[in-house]
Amino acid sequence: MLAALMLLSGCASVTPEPVGGPELLRQSGLDRAFAARGVAPIGGPVSLDEAMARALKYNLDRRGRMMEEAVAMNLLATSKYDMLPKLLAAAGYRHRNSDATTRAVDSVTGAPSLANPFISSEREHTVSDLGLTWNLLDFGLSYVAAKQNADRRLIAAERRRKAMHLLMQDVRTAFWRTASAQKLRATIRDSIVMAEGALADARQAEAERLRSPIDSLRYQRQVLENLRLLEGIDQELASARIELANFINAPLSHDLIVVEPAEQLSSAILEQSVEALELRAIANNADLREQHYNARIAHAETRKVMLRMFPNLNLNAGLKYDTDKYLVNNQWSETGAQISFNLFNLLSMPAQQRLADSGVALADQRRVTAQMAILAQVHLARLHYGNALQQFRRADAIWNVDERINQHGANRAQTQTQSKLEKVSNNTTAILSLLRRYQALALAHAAASKLQAVLGMEPAVANQVGLPLDQLTAAIGSALRHENQFGTPPPAPAAAPAAAPATLEP
Known part of the structure; x- marks a missing residue:
């Protein structure tokens, strides 16, 4: 009572x-x-290779996914021990404030066999025992549960793969946005200064009435429209560097500078048949593989229901010791076996079986739904990549034309045959064309990453985050250079196995 009151x-x-x-x-x-x-x-x-490698190695969200997988692995390791027998060691102390006295009577007459009660146990004594117990029903249930935990560990690995695909897609998009911001930053600022000067000149001309008011106002509006576009581009690209730094776990205040790769996007994947891509997605897609594992877990649940219908057989053996001086044998061993069965299980068995069967049906339905959705995603991702590639090529051609127009305008400005407004307009158009080119390039890379994720392909070194950064960067670069073939292996490397070039593998 005192302990309860204190608690x-x-x-x-x-x-x-x-x-x-x-x-x-x-x-x-x-x-x-x-x-x-x-x-x-x-x-x-x-x-881009280093950005990918840094994201795989240092990204905090990816670290969390890897820790989730480690937890699932530890859960599998601990569940294996549930199948072992239980070896229990116990020791205790017993005390009573009066002697344990016993009376005896004659079994025939019912008269007391002794005149006085006799003491059968000491007031204070210690007991200890070491026992081995093995429950066969618990063993069967633990075995099935361990199989389920093994599938859950595989599910954690597939979720980590899916998160890695999304991370690589985000890194690519942020990288190209950062590259466009880096390339356009100085040009945008120079154009803004030029536009501000042209606007000041227009306002001064309006004040001095050097031209008609309506022409002056139209001139100012065109300059202001160009300024609005330039400032909008500058604001849009301002966050790109911070996003990339966050993905690769770099200091947010670091002035990150990127180097554009020389490799261009390829349409080789579009030449493969859709049927081949569907088969690859069915074999490697992370979401579909997860649904297969969920279906196996549901099927294992039905086996657990059936196992609970069996009688419970409990085997035990133990060594015991008691310091009670009234005992003739203070140390002894005992063995036993016990079988039991809960008769109410017969009543609940139909309901439990229906529950397990419905779980299996639900898992199968989810797997079928996921497979149909992934097949549709293969077609859509292939179509989007083809369209994005075409849009990039078109944007690149438009930028080349606008850049040549801007260069011709700059030559005319040197001969004083072009107004400031025309020069600002040409610069703004060229900047917009270059921005749209980078945006189309980023979308094309994002579409390629999406198609890669649907097909379930990633660099083979994606799990080897323990590699040094330079080796991981080289391996990622080798995989990216061959990713347009989606699994076609590169030439045999001459480097050490730890730094071997990677191919895109499931």
Whole structure:
């Protein structure tokens, strides 16, 4: 009673303790240091290969997915021990305030066999035992549960693959947005300064009435429209560097500089038959493989229901020791077997079987639905990639024309045959064309990554995040150069196996 009162009084004294500002700041500093732990510093311009490698190696969301997979692996490892017998060691102390006295009577007459009660046990004694118990029903259920945990571990791996596909797609898009911002930054600022000067000249001409008011206002409106476009582009591209830095876990304040790769997108994948792509997606797609594992877990649940219908056989053996001096044998061993069955299981068996069967039907339906959806995604991703590739080529051609027009305009400006408005307009048009070219390029890379994700393909070194950054970068670069073939292996590498070039593999 005293212990219960102490426990109740302790619970009554618990009050909420909100986290204070100093504690938040201290923990924030520790979290930032933890996030930056082991991240190699950026020593120069970042290529697309290095950005991919840094994202795979240092991205915090990917680290979380890998930890989830590690938890699933540990759950599988611990579930294996549930199949072993239970070996229990126990020791105890017993005390009573009076002797354990016993009376005896004659079995025939019912008269007391002894005049006085006799003591059968000491007031204080210790007991200890070591017993081995094995429940065959628990063994069967534990075996099925371990098989289910093995499938859950595979599900965690497929979810990590899916998250990796999304990460690589985001890194590609952010990289090309950063490249466009880096290339257009100086040109945009020069054009804004030029437009501001042309606007000031137009306003001065209006004040001095050097031209008609309506022409002056139209001139100003065109300049202001160009300024609005230029400032909108500048604002749109301002966040690209921060997004890329976040994906590769780089300091957000770092002036990140990227290097554009020389390789261009290829249409080789579009030459493959849709049927071949469908077969590859069915074999390797992460979502579909996850549904297959869920179906296996549901089927295993039906086996657990059937196992519960069997009698429970319990085998035990143990060594015991008691210090009671009234015992003739203070140390002994005992073995036993016990079989039991819950008769109410017969009543619940039909309902449990229907529940398990409905779970299997649901898992099968989800698998079929996922397969049909993935087949549709293969067709859509292939179509989107073809359209994105065509749009990029068209945007590239338009940019080439606008850039040549801008160069001709610059030559005319040197001979004083072109107005500032025309020069600003030509610069703005060229900048917009270059921006649209980079946007089309980013969309094409995103479409390629989407098709790659639907087909379930990724660099073979994607799981080898323990490689040094330079080796991982080289391996990712080799895989990216051959990704348009989606699985066609590159030439045999001459480097060490740890740094071997990667192919796109499931």
